[in-house]
Amino acid sequence: MQSSATDALTLLEASGATSRVELAGAPSFAKPTGPLQSRVAYAAAHVVPVVWGDNTPGSPADIDWDATLAFRRHVYSWGLGVADAMDTAQRNMGLDAAATRELIARSAQVAREEGGSVVVGVNTDHVEEEWINLDAIIDAYKEQLHFTEEQGAGPVLMASRHLARAATSAEGYRRVYREVLAAATTPVVLHWLGTAFDPVLAGYFGSTDWPAASDVLLEVIAENTDKIAGVKMSLLDAAAEVSVRERLPEGVRMFTGDDFNYVGLIGGDESNGGHSDALLGAFAAITPVASAAIQALDAGDPAGYLNLLGPTEPLSRQVFAAPTFYYKTGVAFLSWLNGHQRAFQMVGGLHSARSLPHLSQIVRLANASQALETPDLAAERWHGLLRLNGVDA
Template sequence: MTTTIHLPQGPYTPRATPLDLAPTALPPTSRTVFSAAHVVADPYADISPDDAAAVDWEATLAFRRHLWAHGLGVAEAMDTAQRGMGLDWAGAAELIRRSAAEAKAVGGRIACGVGTDQLRPTGGPAPTDAGPTGGPALADVRTAYEEQLALAEENGVQPILMASRALARAARGPEDYLSTYAHLLRQASEPVILHWLGPMFDPALEGYWGSTDLDEATDTFLEVIAGHPDKVDGIKISLLDAAREIDVRRRLPSGVRCYTGDDFTYPELIAGDERGFSHALLGIFDPLGPLAAHAVRVLDTGDTAGFRALLDPTVELSRHLFRPPTRFYKTGVVLLAWLAGHQSHFTMAGGLQSARSLPHLAKAYELADGLGLFPDPDLAAHRMRALLAVHGGTP
């Protein structure tokens, strides 16, 4: 029996029972749904801040099996996996290889991030024919993308062409984005997903598609798709701007899907309207996996109201986890995985567990517990008390 916990925001009595959401591996039918998944760090690795991330591979793959068991697809090696915030390209490549093999073994759907993060971020000698900021030239960006695209295809996973910090530095204008993406899409053997990640998720991507004017950037983005619609399975928009996503969705060529990446307005966007709907590729579906899968299966029956009744109450938690600085949402995601019993510790690559305050984490616990997300509420309460004690609180 749980008892009151003294959280920074005040006393809280945990709920006694979780949601009863048994796994069913059958995927939803009315929407294609991916969860971007986090990585589990190895807390006992003796590494320094300058070393590559140490990953607990078994715990990381076990979490993916959890998502697949509920019928969700896994979006691998995305920003939720701390790509560019603790996980380097060598680690991401190993993650892709291992997850691809695991997906084949269990019959799970998988797509993976393809980027350019093997290029030097800053400092060091500039490449020959360097870009306008002294960073990589366009040729270097294309070569890096090609290497990662080849790895994805060799391992039989659908590529997600991620926004590139290196391209943002190298490009002189929209024409450089158009030529770079056209080059990559011509090479892709199967249709890819294009990802537009906004600067709230990564400040280095400010002005992506060649303009800080979002209308101009949107036109360039759509021009890339219009030039190669047969090579674009869909697009993922992570701008936290529902009106813009709906506008882009309505302007897509026939057959090109829109995968919402809006962690603020996803129930509305997935439900859609009389002119269409969004599929989903969301970081918030990491902690919401079982509930999200169940909600979309309700939507499969045509029960939009039932879908919204299940998913709308989760938005407060998602907005809390993704509040500015949004890029640190991964800390709350990993906290909830630990509290839910999916991993044995609250340690992250690069020490990112320190990126959010104790009051922020305590509120995340309270909201998630209120939703019934923890399979064992007593375990979650015990672990939350331990975290409070470590920080000198009164659990």
């Protein structure tokens, strides 16, 4: 039965059955009056396509720059940094090389205007051939690295599909990273992306066994500590992250990319291995809540941190559910619900990658974790989407 009331949400089950839950009130978070202190936190931001653009899979990305850059200003307004041109921005899943370069340049300019911190992905993906040798991989990395440095953005040296294909041993990884880091003029963040996010990266750093692979990663870091600001781990394995974190040289940060377990990793245990900082796609979906939680840590209130951020972890686990590489759909969906883009659309038509029942669970969990910034708007948009698809709401 259709209702005009906005005090309840209609939810859709996998069976097609519907149910109603109470719509939570608008959150009352306050933006920080100064920089966040206790943690370094980056939200990995997505891109918004032109509504009337050609988003056919394989077509060049047609970006709505106003909406895309406004979202980055939104993140900065909450005291977080922006991680750009990474997998959340559909890198290797619709964001082509030309759009990637333009995004990096535009995002770096917005960071300067807002006084925010931005890091961006450096990869080899502008090379169209699937297989290239190690020398060509080094050159490709250097090309993107130098462009990023010219824009004034911090580089995140992303895992390369080319390197995963070409390296026949751990020594291939050591050589490539050694030569690329030698060319860096500003400290970089290394990115270890797990196969849940990109199956092509199996065996990265020379082994499918994470302890063996982590030894190679730590060797690279130890040889280049003056060139490395941190490492972002996205293995969705909290024990692996803590193990590597405990072995990092002084001054090298661990940025968690674990969208399943970030609450405990960021909260940390200062008596046992410290804490992780954050570089998360999840933080693009829950920016105000993430900011409020870190503000609680800044105020010496770890219980407040847990009370705020803890309920967001089930939401993030739903957004990043298998197949995990389609998590970008949930990030864009929440951006639309929260009024940051005019339509629920994505580059390459990827907004169709999740089912309505999957999205319904995102709505339920966002409602329960204060992640709906303007609940009435979110309810109106969600119910409209259900009706468009023939479901009474």
